[in-house]
Amino acid sequence: MRAGHGQRWGEFELHPDMIEAQRGVDRARSGAQLALTIVAILLAVGAVVLVKLGVGGTGGSRLILFGALFVVGYVAGHIAIRKLAPGAEPAFFPAAGLLTGLGFAEIYRMTPGLAVDQSYWLAIALVAFVLTLFFIRDHRQLDGFTYTIGLLAVILLLLPVLPGLGATINGARVWITLGPLSFQPAEIGKILLAIFLASYLNRKKELLQMAPRRVGPFHLPQAKDLGPLLLAWGVAMAVLFLENDLGQSLLYFGLFVVMLWVATARPVYLLVGFVLFAAGAVFAYKTVSHVEERVAVWLHATSTRPCLANGDTIACVYGGGYQSAQGQFAMATGGIGGTGLGQGSPQDIPFASTDFIFAAIAEELGLIGSIGVLLLFGVLVGKGLKVAVEQEDGFGKLLAVGLTGILGIQAFIIVGGVTRVIPLTGVTLPFVSYGGSSLLANYILLALLVRISAGPAPSRRKPLLASPAEGPPAPPPADGAPQQPAGDAPATQVIR
Amino acid sequence: MNRQIRRLGVAMVMLFVILFAAVNYLQVYGASGLANNSANPRTIVQSFAIHRGEILAADGRTVLAKSVDTGRKLRFQRRYPQGPLYAHTTGFFSLKCGISRLESTYNDYLDASSNDLLGSTLSDLILNRPKRGASVITTIDPKLQQIAFQELQRAAPNGGAVVATNPSTGAVEAMVTIPQYDPNELVQPNLRRQAHACTRLTDAASDPLLSNATDQLYPPGSTFKLVTLSAALENGMTLQSTVPNPSELPLPQTRLKLHNFGGEHCAGGAPRITLEEALIESCNVAFGGLGLKLGPQALFDQATAYGFDRHVPFDIPFSEGHFPAPSEFNDRQPAVAFSAIGQFDVGANPLAMDLVTSAIANGGVEMEPHLVREIRGPDGQVLKSFGPSVFGQPISPQTSRDMTRAMVEVVDSPNGTGSAARIPGVTVAGKTGTAQTSSGAPHAWFTCFAPAENPQIAVTVVVLNGGNLSSDATGGRVAAPVARAVIEAALGRR
Numbered sequence: 001m002r003a004g005h006g007q008r009w010g011e012f013e014l015h016p017d018m019i020e021a022q023r024g025v026d027r028a029r030s031g032a033q034l035a036l037t038i039v040a041i042l043l044a045v046g047a048v049v050l051v052k053l054g055v056g057g058t059g060g061s062r063l064i065l066f067g068a069l070f071v072v073g074y075v076a077g078h079i080a081i082r083k084l085a086p087g088a089e090p091a092f093f094p095a096a097g098l099l100t101g102l103g104f105a106e107i108y109r110m111t112p113g114l115a116v117d118q119s120y121w122l123a124i125a126l127v128a129f130v131l132t133l134f135f136i137r138d139h140r141q142l143d144g145f146t147y148t149i150g151l152l153a154v155i156l157l158l159l160p161v162l163p164g165l166g167a168t169i170n171g172a173r174v175w176i177t178l179g180p181l182s183f184q185p186a187e188i189g190k191i192l193l194a195i196f197l198a199s200y201l202n203r204k205k206e207l208l209q210m211a212p213r214r215v216g217p218f219h220l221p222q223a224k225d226l227g228p229l230l231l232a233w234g235v236a237m238a239v240l241f242l243e244n245d246l247g248q249s250l251l252y253f254g255l256f257v258v259m260l261w262v263a264t265a266r267p268v269y270l271l272v273g274f275v276l277f278a279a280g281a282v283f284a285y286k287t288v289s290h291v292e293e294r295v296a297v298w299l300h301a302t303s304t305r306p307c308l309a310n311g312d313t314i315a316c317v318y319g320g321g322y323q324s325a326q327g328q329f330a331m332a333t334g335g336i337g338g339t340g341l342g343q344g345s346p347q348d349i350p351f352a353s354t355d356f357i358f359a360a361i362a363e364e365l366g367l368i369g370s371i372g373v374l375l376l377f378g379v380l381v382g383k384g385l386k387v388a389v390e391q392e393d394g395f396g397k398l399l400a401v402g403l404t405g406i407l408g409i410q411a412f413i414i415v416g417g418v419t420r421v422i423p424l425t426g427v428t429l430p431f432v433s434y435g436g437s438s439l440l441a442n443y444i445l446l447a448l449l450v451r452i453s454a455g456p457a458p459s460r461r462k463p464l465l466a467s468p469a470e471g472p473p474a475p476p477p478a479d480g481a482p483q484q485p486a487g488d489a490p491a492t493q494v495i496r
Numbered sequence: 497m498n499r500q501i502r503r504l505g506v507a508m509v510m511l512f513v514i515l516f517a518a519v520n521y522l523q524v525y526g527a528s529g530l531a532n533n534s535a536n537p538r539t540i541v542q543s544f545a546i547h548r549g550e551i552l553a554a555d556g557r558t559v560l561a562k563s564v565d566t567g568r569k570l571r572f573q574r575r576y577p578q579g580p581l582y583a584h585t586t587g588f589f590s591l592k593c594g595i596s597r598l599e600s601t602y603n604d605y606l607d608a609s610s611n612d613l614l615g616s617t618l619s620d621l622i623l624n625r626p627k628r629g630a631s632v633i634t635t636i637d638p639k640l641q642q643i644a645f646q647e648l649q650r651a652a653p654n655g656g657a658v659v660a661t662n663p664s665t666g667a668v669e670a671m672v673t674i675p676q677y678d679p680n681e682l683v684q685p686n687l688r689r690q691a692h693a694c695t696r697l698t699d700a701a702s703d704p705l706l707s708n709a710t711d712q713l714y715p716p717g718s719t720f721k722l723v724t725l726s727a728a729l730e731n732g733m734t735l736q737s738t739v740p741n742p743s744e745l746p747l748p749q750t751r752l753k754l755h756n757f758g759g760e761h762c763a764g765g766a767p768r769i770t771l772e773e774a775l776i777e778s779c780n781v782a783f784g785g786l787g788l789k790l791g792p793q794a795l796f797d798q799a800t801a802y803g804f805d806r807h808v809p810f811d812i813p814f815s816e817g818h819f820p821a822p823s824e825f826n827d828r829q830p831a832v833a834f835s836a837i838g839q840f841d842v843g844a845n846p847l848a849m850d851l852v853t854s855a856i857a858n859g860g861v862e863m864e865p866h867l868v869r870e871i872r873g874p875d876g877q878v879l880k881s882f883g884p885s886v887f888g889q890p891i892s893p894q895t896s897r898d899m900t901r902a903m904v905e906v907v908d909s910p911n912g913t914g915s916a917a918r919i920p921g922v923t924v925a926g927k928t929g930t931a932q933t934s935s936g937a938p939h940a941w942f943t944c945f946a947p948a949e950n951p952q953i954a955v956t957v958v959v960l961n962g963g964n965l966s967s968d969a970t971g972g973r974v975a976a977p978v979a980r981a982v983i984e985a986a987l988g989r990r
Binding site for chain 2: 258261262263265302325326328329330331332333334335336345348362366367370371374377378381382385388389394397398401405408412415416419420421
């Protein structure tokens with residue numbers, strides 16, 4: 001049994017003081033997480049109650065259910081982390097919880113019906129979060145099935161293309177429908193993609209680092225080593241052209257290039273990746289009218305023209321730019337302090353619950369709310385990268401980078417699109433937007449980040465770290481057992 | 497790898513700084529620009545959340561415009577219970593077609609954004625009820641308006657206008673224009689149809705959204721002789737002064753001659769004619785010669801004294817009359833003669849001519865025209881009232897008396913052109929006009945006031961392109977009967 005531990009973490013070297021110190025840190029982190037979780041619960045429930053007060057109307061019993069879901073769900077999540085992943089980075093769960101709460105309040109405010117759906121999905125997502133922590137007791141478990149996971153990822157990403165199974169909703173073929181359920185398999189696919197890339201790149205990084213040829217200041221790898229890069233580009237382009245989904249395409253390719261660069265430290269991959277994506281994007285701009293339209297809207301969304309041929313009538317915005325312009329107007333209406341929850345009219349923005357949830361929050365909570373959301377993502381990304389730096393195994397580092405990258409890039413793509421920093425492409429704002437697949441996938445992703453930050457689950461360390469109260473009974477000395485190996489002595493002493 | 501991760505962190509921070517800058521721009525720096533974007537429906541939708549005030553006729557009971565609570569997103573919708581009759585007075589408040597006339601001029605009172613309404617808006621806020629706007633009470637007399645419309649429609653089915661004012665206050669008591677439109681079409685709940693109606697009305701060749709009473713300009717024809725005669729009397733001549741009376745007036749610099757209406761010779765062919773007789777018979781030859789004698793500057797000065805080519809304050813858009821600047825007549829002497837009889841480039845509408853007639857009626861003092869009597873807050877208290885206000889004194893009291901005498905003769909004299917306006921027991925002072933047009937039959941004008949000894953109402957009528965009499969139309973035959981009916985109604989004789 002103990003021999004088994006010898007392979008892990010070098011725990012044999014842990015001094016009892018260090019173990020005590022570690023447990024102290026765990027307790028402190030757990031306390032911080034509890035405090036933050038309570039803040040998140042209060043803010044989330046408060047926001048939903050304010051929405052209710054702002055909008056008025058009936059249906060107060062739902063409010064109690066929603067409030068109970070937040071309290072029970074988040075407390076359960078907190079306890080699960082405490083039990084299954086003590087010492088986890090304490091900011092992850094409360095930050096995500098607060099984002100979900102703010103998004104939920106806005107969804108409830110705009111379309112109460114969707115909020116009911118979202119509450120079911122949140123419950124499922126939190127269960128999935130706990131189950132992930134329970135089953136993935138060590139992130140290195142995921143390192144074993146590189147190509148299976150890779151294949152599964154590509155299948156999930158491209159599944160909606162299949163006739164009969166795939167469905168086009170709102171212009172993008174990213175859904176599969178099974179009976180009454182529709183699901184975006186790519187949401188899970190992107191996590192698998194990050195796991196595959198972390199595993200693959202960790203194994204192949206030396207190979208990919210070899211750069212025998214020099215072109216200018218750049219070292220070029222061998223042509224065959226560029227294969228995966230081209231494959232990833234192919235998948236991204238397939239998503240773009242077959243599924244008509246710009247945002248996801250950008251996300252996958254961005255994720256791949258970032259992880260490749262982190263793994264190999266070769267800037268040339270950034271350059272090649274950028275050139276490849278730019279080429280694909282330009283080609284898409286020239287050939288897919290949908291893409292050209294998005295760029296035109298990006299440039300002209302709020303420039304006006306008269307709606308009617310003659311004179312002093314109200315103006316219209318650029319043809320396809322209605323949604324984008326409504327988002328801008330909503331954010332402008334919000335100003336610094338916002339209109340107040342339930343007091344604005346974010347429901348005027350098409351798809352305000354999904355793509356434009358950021359604009360809805362910005363309208364009703366103002367600059368304070370929009371900056372708050374950005375800061376929460378900043379916390380998630382910053383802590384995620386800190387966790388990546390702290391990992392000692394390459395797989396763990398790359399996986400943390402990948403998972404964090406998904407959150408950061410996706411948030412940038414959609415918030416940048418809504419604020420017209422970049423052309424608008426429809427992806428969800430992680431944790432915030434309405435959408436079951438997205439919510440479920442992001443809480444699984446979060447569970448993996450929590451797991452990586454905490455290290456292996458405590459049950460396997462139990463004999464080593466168990467306290468007298470909860471540890472297995474120590475063998476009575478009267479048994480005259482032979483002296484344990486010297487290396488184990490401190491641990492035995494701890495037990496006593 | 498850690499170096500790359502840290503660099504990635506820096507890159508992520510930079511991306512989020514960009515987003516940070518973007519939200520700051522959108523929500524703070526650029527927010528007011530976006531809020532005022534003409535395509536921003538929020539501002540418009542907000543304006544529909546207000547219980548906009550009513551627009552009422554002078555009786556305070558007849559509702560010209562009101563708001564009804566639809567309970568929908570665009571909550572308070574405008575309705576115009578009188579249909580087309582007051583459309584050119586109230587204007588409209590339309591999501592798809594914009595806002596016009598009184599709805600626009602008094603928008604701050606109607607939508608409660610005026611500071612005068614702070615108290616009641618505050619209480620609306622505290623009681624959590626929609627903001628209520630103030631009501632605008634106009635000077636329009638519903639009975640007069642109705643009769644003016646009926647009579648005008650009979651005489652001028654294809655286009656015309658009537659304006660009736662109180663000469664001593666400037667209050668507009670009736671203002672009718674044909675063709676009409678129904679403003680309810682522009683506030684109908686179906687927004688697609690609303691937009692369609694807006695396009696149709698704005699594009700229509702007959703310009704139904706414009707008022708022939710205040711927006712358009714037409715040659716005033718012989719009604720403008722009131723201005724020419726005023727100029728003569730103000731420049732030392734009298735009604736008994738005589739001018740040459742040839743059968744036709746040879747014009748300088750050209751072989752053109754100015755003729756009288758129907759080619760007749762005024763005053764039975766006498767060689768000279770008094771100014772009074774010239775007005776009674778509406779003698780073109782005599783007035784053309786008089787205009788040449790007075791010169792363009794004197795005519796221009798008199799016209800501007802009456803409000804032509806000046807800003808005349810009014811509650812809705814108003815195209816003041818136009819008389820060409822004296823410099824335009826250099827080397828164009830014939831144009832002076834034509835201008836003196838209200839042709840050439842002279843332009844006026846019923847309101848512009850009615851100001852002239854009203855000034856004559858009011859002892860030479862011209863009042864500013866106005867359409868609104870008072871504004872009442874939602875609780876009924878008067879927030880603002882609009883009394884008479886003097887625009888200027890274009891003619892002396894003596895000229896006013898002389899002009900009145902001559903105008904009474906226009907109606908009463910056996911030779912007068914305005915006999916159709918006679919009302920038994922009431923002295924009516926008037927002037928006819930039959931203006932040649934390039935577009936076919938002449939425009940028939942009549943402008944008058946009554947009773948001459950104590951003027952209570954001034955009425956000006958234009959019937960475009962001859963109305964129901966077509967090319968046989970004269971001001972006396974087509975327009976005067978309309979004016980007479982309005983006067984009878986105003987004086988309680990109908």
